[in-house]
Amino acid sequence: MLVRDAMSTVVLTIGPAHTLRQAAALMASRHVGAAVVLDPDAGGIGILTERDILNSLGKGQNPDTDRAHAHTTTDVVFATPAWTLEDAASAMAHGGFRHLIVLDRAEPAGIVSVRDIIRCWAPARQQVPA
Secondary structure (H helix, E strand, C coil), X not given: XXXXXXXXXXXXXXXXCCEHHHHHHHHHHHCCXXXXXXXXXXXEEEEEEHHHHHHHHHCCCCCCXXXXXXXXXXXXXXXXXXXXXHHHHHHHHHHCCCEEEEEECCEEEEEEEHHHHHHHHCCCCCCCCC
């Protein structure tokens, strides 16, 4: 099975000036654990995850003034839609992260998460007879 079969194609994108509270609210409203951060001035694509926000709060930083750019991972490992799920899982395990931005022709095409991979690998839930 390939990344294209598991990835979410609706991607939450935010700018580097979003506050952590704004990012968290958008992530919560869309039920996602990561946002792609597009920074045209820095010329790159980064990722902000729920873990980044949690770490900031744990350090006592202010989610109303701290900006996404200060917490964005910019040294990102990208997947392609043609990667196997095994490739994606291996990259996640090796890098210690739970989300991969999927690029198609240098543009974000989706995000694949550990949860997406598990959904594909786990057998469908069986209804237990009453």
